[in-house]
Amino acid sequence: MKKQSRKAYWIGFGVVVALLGVAPLVLPEFWRRFLTEILIWGLLAMSSDLLIGYTGMISFGHSAFFGLGMYGAAAALLTVSPPNLWLAVGYGLVGAAGVALFVAYFSTRLRDIYFAITTLIFSQIFYVIIFTWTDVTGGENGLTFRRPALSIPWIYATPFTNETLHWFVLAVVTASYLVLRRITQSPFGMVLQSIRENEGRTRAIGYPVERYKVAAVMLSGVFAGLAGVLYAIQNRFAAPDFVYFLVSGETVIFNVMGGIGTLVGPIVGAGFFLLLREAFSRFFTEYYLIPVGIIFIAMVIFMPRGLLGFGRSWLNR
């Protein structure tokens, strides 16, 4: 990257983060909450972009990681008293990582379409387990819990307000973005991209492709779990609906709408999807997926690089 464009990038990055940071102070309650949700879903979409965009594996099972993050956080908040924020994050990440290891071990044996189907089926396994194991998971009703206090261990603790919750989410998502960006630009990320471009050749050069794939799925799963933790903290419940495959499907939609392989694109896609949902819900009520689905199909056919890719090529015309 040239020095000039790198500077422009960091200025743009700073402006966007600053705008998102100021937003809760000026936006009405409804839109503040909306923005927080976009950030959380954006993190989920970004985590799956590491697989879809950078490694070339479409995961239809991200709801499992997201959901286990939620239930992990729920476990920490319900069993340990007083509820501790960082313990919730830790439990959630461990839960998601465990599931990711399990899924990665089996599903990375397969490629392309088979990978997509297997991840989908694995997420349904976890859905069935969570749905039927009522004693532990609350079954269909899920679990509700109290929101923990925002704390720096042993130093400082204060209850979350709407603003601080937004800032906390923003901080976590921004940090995750920077980490993911670093990962994709690291030698490790380069190997992932070369797997996407030509798996056989990458293997022939001598890289243990399977191990890289397992690592990619686990990293992706951990960040998806983090999104789950944030969602649990924001909404104070964990429900089996969020382990259901529809969430994985929406994650893929976010990616395709925003533009895969860009990290920022999926967040844009999440925002675009949620806005569409908001707009169409007014006319179609709960059937908003009919128009949104049609828009999605049209974007797959005519705009394969998503909003971001489309905008970029339009600007460079």
Place this chain on the structure above:
Amino acid sequence: MAALEILAAIPYDQILIQTVNGIVTGMILALVASGLTLIFGIMDVVNFAHGELFMLGAYVGVVVLAATGSFWLALAVATLVVALLGAALQIVTLRPLLGRDPLTTILATFGISLVLQNYALWQFGPVARKIEEPFTGGFQLFYLEYPWYRLVIAGLSAIIIGAFWLFLKYGTWGIWIRATTQDRVMAQAMGIPVPWVHTSVFAIGAGMAAASGVLFGPLVGVNHAMGLDWVLKAFIVVVVGGMGNLGGSIAAAIFISLLEAYASIWVSPAQAVIVSFVVLILTLLIRPTGLFVPTPK
């Protein structure tokens, strides 16, 4: 002694009943999965919307049955209507994607499935509809009256699959389809209308899904979300049987349905689904190319 006690504790009557049940569900599943595996084998398209075509077929069946009162007419009309819908969907959404990464077809068909599922919810509401069985009556199987209709479904599914196999083997279009599977470019060079072969394959697959939807309707009731369960099972069947392998899919469908039927003697049907997941995991571990294929290439 212990061995004898275990032998005596096995519920033989239940096992026999579940064997019959498993074969019946297995045949329907085979009908769904053979359409899916056909579409994959020929077009490299994983049809996520297959379950929704199954569901729409059942709904068209409900509507026609209510209008005419004839189950067999409903079966025929549903098959035709959904086959035409499948052809239209293929022309509009999948044909522009030909030659692109096969993964994009998953996305497109996933979009189709969302639209169709919500359309059905909007049009028919969330309450499950019932398709009346074309005839009642049954025979005594141990302690329960086993309906003849279930056996007829299994037979009909076998007949449809058999007819389809004959069509593939001897029909002109069938031969074109097989030629396209083997070598798309060469088939085109020989003057086979490859794009229309693709469309017809999708239509046939859709029609088969619709037929199984109508046939299975009387057993469970029709609702907008029924597609996902079936498409998941059909995916498992197709992976376990070997992608694009018709015989393997049929064998895998019956195998998995039998296992699930046996499992549901001891656990609830919702948990019996786990059995098919376990079969899938074991298949992936031991033989990722599929259990029912001769030798991996």
